[in-house]
Amino acid sequence: xxxxxxxxxxxxxxxxxxxxxxxxxxxxxxxxxxxxxxxxxxxxxxxxxxxxxxxxxxxxxxxxxxxxxxxxxxxxxxxxxxxxxxxxxxxxxxxxxxxxxxxxxxxxxxxxxxxxxxxxxxxxxxxxxxxxxxxxxxxxxxxxxxxxxxxxxxxxxxxxxxxxxxxxxxxxxxxxxxxxxxxxxxxxxxxxxxxxxxxxxxxxxxxxxxxxxxxxxxxxxxxxxxxxxxxxxxxxxxxxxxxxxxxxxxxxxxxxxxxxxxxxxxxxxxxxxxxxxxxxxxxxxxxxxxxxxxxxxxxxxxxxxxxxxxxxxxxxxxxxxxxxxxxxxxxxxxxxxxxxxxxxxxxxxxxxxxxxxxxxxxxxxxxxxxxxxxxxxxxxxxxxxxxxxxxxxxxxxxxxx
Amino acid sequence: xxxxxxxxxxxxxxxxxxxxxxxxxxxxxxxxxxxxxxxxxxxxxxxxxxxxxxxxxxxxxxxxxxxxxxxxxxxxxxxxxxxxxxxxxxxxxxxxxxxxxxxxxxxxxxxxxxxxxxxxxxxxxxxxxxxxxxxx
Numbered sequence: 001x002x003x004x005x006x007x008x009x010x011x012x013x014x015x016x017x018x019x020x021x022x023x024x025x026x027x028x029x030x031x032x033x034x035x036x037x038x039x040x041x042x043x044x045x046x047x048x049x050x051x052x053x054x055x056x057x058x059x060x061x062x063x064x065x066x067x068x069x070x071x072x073x074x075x076x077x078x079x080x081x082x083x084x085x086x087x088x089x090x091x092x093x094x095x096x097x098x099x100x101x102x103x104x105x106x107x108x109x110x111x112x113x114x115x116x117x118x119x120x121x122x123x124x125x126x127x128x129x130x131x132x133x134x135x136x137x138x139x140x141x142x143x144x145x146x147x148x149x150x151x152x153x154x155x156x157x158x159x160x161x162x163x164x165x166x167x168x169x170x171x172x173x174x175x176x177x178x179x180x181x182x183x184x185x186x187x188x189x190x191x192x193x194x195x196x197x198x199x200x201x202x203x204x205x206x207x208x209x210x211x212x213x214x215x216x217x218x219x220x221x222x223x224x225x226x227x228x229x230x231x232x233x234x235x236x237x238x239x240x241x242x243x244x245x246x247x248x249x250x251x252x253x254x255x256x257x258x259x260x261x262x263x264x265x266x267x268x269x270x271x272x273x274x275x276x277x278x279x280x281x282x283x284x285x286x287x288x289x290x291x292x293x294x295x296x297x298x299x300x301x302x303x304x305x306x307x308x309x310x311x312x313x314x315x316x317x318x319x320x321x322x323x324x325x326x327x328x329x330x331x332x333x334x335x336x337x338x339x340x341x342x343x344x345x346x347x348x349x350x351x352x353x354x355x356x357x358x359x360x361x362x363x364x365x366x367x368x369x370x371x372x373x374x375x376x377x378x379x380x381x382x383x384x385x386x387x388x389x390x391x392x393x394x395x396x397x398x399x400x401x
Numbered sequence: 402x403x404x405x406x407x408x409x410x411x412x413x414x415x416x417x418x419x420x421x422x423x424x425x426x427x428x429x430x431x432x433x434x435x436x437x438x439x440x441x442x443x444x445x446x447x448x449x450x451x452x453x454x455x456x457x458x459x460x461x462x463x464x465x466x467x468x469x470x471x472x473x474x475x476x477x478x479x480x481x482x483x484x485x486x487x488x489x490x491x492x493x494x495x496x497x498x499x500x501x502x503x504x505x506x507x508x509x510x511x512x513x514x515x516x517x518x519x520x521x522x523x524x525x526x527x528x529x530x531x532x533x534x535x536x537x
Contacts, residue, residue, distance in 0.1 A: 378457050386432055388425035393428055
């Protein structure tokens with residue numbers, strides 16, 4: 001072993017090994033719960049030791065340390081006979097592709113019996129290779145709370161057969177949840193979701209997986225323009241498009257094209273296509289709203305009774321209708337959603353935008369204020385208050401003082 | 402060091418010293434000045450080593466109680482939903498003294514309102530009980 005001076009640890013490479021090592025342990029017949037705990041300990045050890053003493057074979061190092069922890073745990077539980085049963089009962093590990101490992105573990109972590117918050121936490125730890133601490137930071141909860149959530153999730157999985165192919169739709173939803181959960185915390189969840197989705201696209205041919213990756217990339221590309229230095233929200237039509245990440249847009253479009261070529265469009269591919277059209281416009285004025293509306297038509301056609309089952313898509317479509325057929329037509333579309341979304345800030349915000357488009361500033365101001373009262377996020381609330389104040393200030397006879 | 406909550410209210414509390422309209426009816430530059438001041442308060446508390454936490458609450462309020470065996474929880478909007486106290490959010494601070502807590506609360510209350518005039522908003526200052534004593 002060469003004794004090198006301390007060097008920068010490649011955490012990304014370390015974390016990429018986690019699903020491969022864990023899948024190896026589980027395929028060898030280890031209990032998922034115990035193996036995942038043991039590997040988390042090995043990961044923490046690696047973060048501590050590797051900067052000074054990098055291993056020659058990182059994957060073997062992790063497997064060895066995790067196995068040692070498993071043996072220790074079993075000794076202390078005095079349950080050796082269970083291991084023997086398990087190792088003899090399970091088939092020997094087959095040599096597998098890396099992609100299979102990822103998919104196998106994603107199906108475990110996104111088991112339909114788990115609540116979404118548990119699926120997310122378990123996926124980030126077992127597939128993403130994040131530490132409990134990092135996941136807790138991302139969701140602003142104490143580390144002990146997150147540790148308990150993960151432990152209970154694994155308790156739910158105990159005794160379940162984990163060798164069945166799982167539900168890919170659930171996996172996609174969980175990864176999208178990871179993406180939307182975080183642009184704010186110390187842990188970069190959006191970046192993590194993109195990394196996991198990329199791994200998933202290597203493991204499955206399903207075009208929706210590529211659709212999801214494309215959707216994330218095409219939205220993430222706009223992230224640098226979405227907030228100003230003081231944390232104020234800047235809406236799409238006001239963003240400095242020069243700040244958009246053109247490499248991410250190009251990759252997103254490429255990934256989307258290969259998915260659409262298979263002629264099985266699903267909701268992620270369609271939403272990615274809409275995002276791509278926004279990314280493609282050199283200015284807000286040049287946005288191709290008719291084509292966006294056509295994609296929204298496809299999106300709501302995927303669902304029976306979209307007003308009840310996919311109101312967010314109907315609301316998005318109402319904006320497109322407003323830009324193509326006029327604000328009044330857009331507002332009529334939102335009327336259909338009053339019963340389902342009438343107490344949500346987004347419904348009021350969309351109506352405010354459409355009123356503003358129609359030049360009805362008093363109605364816009366009132367609707368922005370209604371939206372602000374219902375916002376559940378400080379940045380959005382502040383943004384909506386500003387929009388209300390701005391709309392009212394533009395009224396001919398302002399009474400703002 | 403004692404901890405205090407500086408509570409801001411949507412409504413309730415003593416008679417306003419200086420009534421003002423809702424913020425969505427202010428001039429845009431006054432809204433900006435107000436929000437910039439609140440950001441500055443958080444930064445100031447952090448720089449001073451006095452910051453513990455700051456949170457905002459939505460105005461939606463539901464009162465709930467145990468409904469009895471085999472019954473669903475009982476909920477209501479409250480006794481007088483239009484006039485009762487409604488907390489909007491808080492700063493939690495860790496400071497040397499009660500006086501320092503009052504000083505900081507008064508500073509928060511000087512936040513700019515319409516026309517850049519101070520809001521003179523009443524701030525509810527509450528001491529957080531500490532853990533068990535470490536000696537007799």
